[in-house]
Amino acid sequence: MDEFKRKLIQLVHSRKASWKEIYSILKYEASGNRGEETENAFNNPAYTQQLHRDLQLISVDRLLYHYSSQNIHLITIFDDEYPEKLKNIYQPPWILFAKGNLSMLKITDSLAVVGSRNATDYGYKSIDFLFPSLIKRNIVIVSGLAKGIDAHAHKTAIKLGGKTIGVIAGGFQHLYPKENSKLAEYMMETQLVLSEYPPATRPEKWHFPMRNRIISGLSEGTLVVEARKRSGSLITADFALNEGRNVFAIPGSILTPDSDGVHYLIQQGAKLIKSAEDILEEF
Known part of the structure; x- marks a missing residue:
């Protein structure tokens, strides 16, 4: 899994990041401003500090292991399995948590x-x-x-x-x-x-x-x-x-x-x- 998707998983698990904030952060990530994305996206040092602290506590590997043991699949908007119809709606889910077929x-x-x-x-x-x-x-x-x-x-x-x-x-x-x-x-x-x-x-x-x-x-x-x-x-x-x-x-x-x-x-x-x-x- 590439770092971009790992970052997305962390952001979705953070209570500090809304849909629009995740969009802003990923846009800066994609533009190559890694490490500075929240500073550039938000002119709010307190928020930035809180979010960075939150993300440091979220272990993607631990989450994925835990979900796998419960047969929970994570489908990001960048994955082939993500439904095409859903991509075209207003504010599509960044990640679908799925159980079943x-x-x-x-x-x-x-x-x-x-x-x-x-x-x-x-x-x-x-x-x-x-x-x-x-x-x-x-x-x-x-x-x-x-x-x-x-x-x-x-x-x-x-x-x-x-x-x-x-x-x-x-x-x-x-x-x-x-x-x-x-x-x-x-x-x-x-x-x-x-x-x-x-x-x-x-x-x-x-x-x-x-x-x-x-x-x-x-x-x-x-x-x-x-x-x-x-x-x-x-x-x-x-x-x-x-x-x-x-x-x-x-x-x-x-x-x-x-x-x-x-x-x-x-x-x-x-x-x-x-x-x-x-x-x-x-x-």
């Missing part, structure tokens, strides 16, 4: 499925109705391993013999929600689970909307199944729209706020979905 990252036909954590029977039945044709067409289902629609999407894909990718907030050692930890662990063995955060990272509130850009970024399109107007599902749909990806929406009852977000998306131009063929024709 890495070959799934190379499959081009993938659909993000997101929706309410408090899903109704209608939401579950909509997935049961649509998925057989999607799985038969080898569409990979991408979701966030949350309760409700996410979990049902993963479970239904597995039950039908399909492939599914889970993207989590926080790291592998702090799975959230706890009720889906067995599902996540099963997917780490037979499917694929991804995070942009080191395994020891506890999930923070802001991690959840940020991981949604990865869910949509891995996918050709995003299907929204039951969502209120202010919800993480609409954040995912916004990310998809911003990247020029398809947004699909299953209409619901006008008598419940559970579908207000879905109907808003349809009014904004999302494709109304009545059958799996409505989705498949866009692939």
Whole structure:
């Protein structure tokens, strides 16, 4: 492994470096200003000193040995295994921490499925109705391993013999929600689970909307199944729209706020979905 990637691994494990700060530092590294990158990137001696101290405590070799013993793979944005679709999003993850079947990252036909954590029977039945044709067409289902629609999407894909990718907030050692930890662990063995955060990272509130850009970024399109107007599902749909990806929406009852977000998306131009063929024709 070259020094550039080693530096990237150290920076991602440092709590002192944000995405933009990592970008600035790597840009200076690439320009040949090694050793002076933080000084040149930031006019803040106290910050620079803190960051250097932090990086000196991070042993890349120890980390890689530790992760290897747990079957955790590190895929940097400079590696061939890194999904091409994900490289093209706003602020793509510098590193993907992955457990499971890495070959799934190379499959081009993938659909993000997101929706309410408090899903109704209608939401579950909509997935049961649509998925057989999607799985038969080898569409990979991408979701966030949350309760409700996410979990049902993963479970239904597995039950039908399909492939599914889970993207989590926080790291592998702090799975959230706890009720889906067995599902996540099963997917780490037979499917694929991804995070942009080191395994020891506890999930923070802001991690959840940020991981949604990865869910949509891995996918050709995003299907929204039951969502209120202010919800993480609409954040995912916004990310998809911003990247020029398809947004699909299953209409619901006008008598419940559970579908207000879905109907808003349809009014904004999302494709109304009545059958799996409505989705498949866009692939």
